[in-house]
Amino acid sequence: MSRFILPVTALLFFIFESIFANLFSGVMFGSDRVYVPRLIMIFIAFLAIYGSKRLGILYGFILGLCYDVVYTEILGIYTFLFPVLAYLISKSMKVLQANLLIAIFVSVFFVGILEVVVYQLNVLINFAKIGYPEFANTRLLPTLLLNLAFIVILSFPLRRMVEKYETERDSA
Amino acid sequence: MPQFFNKRLILLLVSIIVLVALIGFSLREREELSWPEQFLKDTAGWFQNAFHKPVSSVTGFFENLNDLQHTYDENKKLKSRLDEYVKLKTEVQDLKKENDDLRNILNKEKDDLSEASRIQATVIGRNPDRWNEMITINKGTLHGVELDMAVETSEGLIGKVKSSNKFTSSIQLLSSIDPKNRISAVIQGNEDAYGVIEGYDEKRQLLLLKRIPFDKKVKKNSNVITSGYGGVFPRRLVIGKVVDVKLDQYGLNQTAYVKPATDFYDISNVVILKRDIPAPEEGKSGTGQEGDGGQ
Numbered sequence: 001m002s003r004f005i006l007p008v009t010a011l012l013f014f015i016f017e018s019i020f021a022n023l024f025s026g027v028m029f030g031s032d033r034v035y036v037p038r039l040i041m042i043f044i045a046f047l048a049i050y051g052s053k054r055l056g057i058l059y060g061f062i063l064g065l066c067y068d069v070v071y072t073e074i075l076g077i078y079t080f081l082f083p084v085l086a087y088l089i090s091k092s093m094k095v096l097q098a099n100l101l102i103a104i105f106v107s108v109f110f111v112g113i114l115e116v117v118v119y120q121l122n123v124l125i126n127f128a129k130i131g132y133p134e135f136a137n138t139r140l141l142p143t144l145l146l147n148l149a150f151i152v153i154l155s156f157p158l159r160r161m162v163e164k165y166e167t168e169r170d171s172a
Numbered sequence: 173m174p175q176f177f178n179k180r181l182i183l184l185l186v187s188i189i190v191l192v193a194l195i196g197f198s199l200r201e202r203e204e205l206s207w208p209e210q211f212l213k214d215t216a217g218w219f220q221n222a223f224h225k226p227v228s229s230v231t232g233f234f235e236n237l238n239d240l241q242h243t244y245d246e247n248k249k250l251k252s253r254l255d256e257y258v259k260l261k262t263e264v265q266d267l268k269k270e271n272d273d274l275r276n277i278l279n280k281e282k283d284d285l286s287e288a289s290r291i292q293a294t295v296i297g298r299n300p301d302r303w304n305e306m307i308t309i310n311k312g313t314l315h316g317v318e319l320d321m322a323v324e325t326s327e328g329l330i331g332k333v334k335s336s337n338k339f340t341s342s343i344q345l346l347s348s349i350d351p352k353n354r355i356s357a358v359i360q361g362n363e364d365a366y367g368v369i370e371g372y373d374e375k376r377q378l379l380l381l382k383r384i385p386f387d388k389k390v391k392k393n394s395n396v397i398t399s400g401y402g403g404v405f406p407r408r409l410v411i412g413k414v415v416d417v418k419l420d421q422y423g424l425n426q427t428a429y430v431k432p433a434t435d436f437y438d439i440s441n442v443v444i445l446k447r448d449i450p451a452p453e454e455g456k457s458g459t460g461q462e463g464d465g466g467q
Contacts, residue, residue: 006346017295022224022307022439030258032377034302068198069209070216071299073306073335073342076194080187122303123200127349130374 002168006047010063013039018071027139033142038111040067042151043080043158045107048089048097050162054085077121085110100159104151111147115140201334201352203319210337214312217340220296222308228440249382285400288445290352291316295439296340303346307331309442312339320404322445328354328433329398329412333444341444346379346411347372347436357381357411359428360395363388367428369411378415381428388426390417396430406447 022035030050040063048056060082067078089110119135122128130138205213293315297308311317317336323343324330332353334344344350346369355369359381367390371380381396388407400407416429 011219013298015216015223016302018220018308019223019301020229022295022301023228026426036301066212069212070308071297071306072255072301072304073198074195074304075198076191079194080191084184084187087301097444118301121195125195126351128372129302129349144451 002165006165008038008143009161010043010059013017013043014063016065031139033087034139035110035146036115036139036143037150038114038143039087039150041082041111041114042107042147042154044086045089045110046158046162047156048086049093049106051088051166053087056090057083060084060086074125077118081114083154085114089092091116099134100131103159104148104155107151107155108148111146112140115143141147174323203467205335205337213335213342214337214339215307216338217296217308217310217337220308220340221429224294224296233360239455241451242258246295277315281337283445283449285449286447288322288406289448291444291446292440293317293341293444295442296437303348304350305345305436306334307343307345307439307442309341309444311444312341314338315342316446317444321396322405322409322447323442324445325434325439325442326407326441327435328412329405330436330439332405335451343442346432354398354402355405355411357396359388359414360397360398361389361391364441365390366399367426369430374427378411378429381414382420382425384417384426384428386419386424386426389394390426390428392412394427398454400447404447409445428432 017037017039024035042059044056044063047059054130061079064082065075066079067082068075072078087108092106097105119128119139128135197227202208222332228351228369245434253318290390293309293310293311295307296310299306309317313336317333319333321333323332324327329346331343331345331348334342344353346353346355349372351371353370357367357369359365359367367381369379370382374379392414396408396411396414398405398407398411410433412430412432412434414428418427418429419425420427423427
């Protein structure tokens with residue numbers, strides 16, 4: 001049972017992102033702001049913080065590859081970014097102490113980093129033409145707010161789940 | 173430990189090279205996704221389909237409640253439009269019949285560019301990061317969906333099929349800023365003006381209709397439809413209305429800003445259109461896009 005809990009959660013988050021984008025893309029918030037759900041990033045962040053570096057990078061790579069193939073059809077961006085960010089998160093947790101508040105702060109911070117880097121890459125390949133101030137206003141801030149809400153709701157169950165998985169794996 | 177650091181640095185550099193190569197590979201015009209991609213997309217599509225139904229029925233309930241609040245006002249408005257509609261309908265029928273008769277007299281064969289067969293589909297997912305605006309639908313090559321077909325909702329054109337797998341397909345919306353996204357269009361008026369839809373103004377949320385000859389007078393509020401001359405899309409799909417016209421940089425062409433008829437945010441059901449008259453060979457051998465033949 002506990003063996004499957006991480007993959008199943010990953011799958012649920014993965015599918016839910018697209019369903020969220022589809023159902024709530026304009027109805028709830030007004031159409032000029034873009035709220036990007038970053039559940040996968042949150043998941044990977046918590047894996048890297050409370051699990052192990054290896055776990056974070058592994059899931060980051062697999063989920064990133066799936067994300068690129070299924071959603072963006074531009075291979076490489078997320079496949080590269082998720083593992084790298086997982087690595088950076090676990091590095092930064094060596095300096096910081098792992099209490100829940102700091103975990104929340106770190107995951108929001110890295111969601112922001114992901115958003116900015118993805119924006120820069122899209123500017124590079126000519127898929128985005130908006131300037132930086134506008135990007136911050138219409139995308140970055142709404143996305144951070146939405147994901148902060150997600151993180152606050154999910155942080156406690158996610159932490160418990162990952163910690164439980166880790167202790168069971170260690171004892172086995 | 174300098175050696176240790178070097179190993180990581182090399183790993184990072186190698187993965188950056190792989191990243192650039194992969195991006196380059198996927199930005200290239202691809203006739204078809206590779207089979208592992210197709211398989212993955214179909215599998216994800218199955219899960220999306222399974223989850224979509226219960227979730228959308230819940231949100232549908234709340235939307236219905238919301239709709240009920242506006243019903244009275246909307247009903248009032250619609251009633252006033254109803255008389256207009258009946259008149260329009262009889263007129264259209266009359267014109268259609270006349271058109272057919274005239275065609276018969278001229279012995280002209282059926283070559284109407286607007287003739288198309290339709291495939292109905294449901295939207296089951298959307299690209300969450302919303303840079304390259306794409307939606308996923310639950311029909312694929314098995315149902316007859318092919319690359320570059322036009323996709324519309326009841327309100328008008330929303331995009332084209334970007335890739336199709338066995339059971340699902342991806343649709344690129346008009347609002348996605350892909351330089352390869354071009355559609356030949358007509359501005360209706362006393363004198364038709366032809367141009368090409370090229371790009372999207374994200375700030376004002378308007379489509380850019382470029383390369384209209386400078387001497388054409390384009391009125392604001394005139395309708396914009398597809399011309400069918402691009403070779404792939406059928407004629408007469410509604411795109412939107414002209415909001416603003418500007419001369420371009422060198423004064424040789426005009427650019428019209430078009431307000432899309434559809435809302436690119438709230439899409440749940442779409443129709444995929446397959447043009448009955450096949451595209452000329454020339455158009456097909458190209459890069460697989462709606463060409464810019466509309467001038």
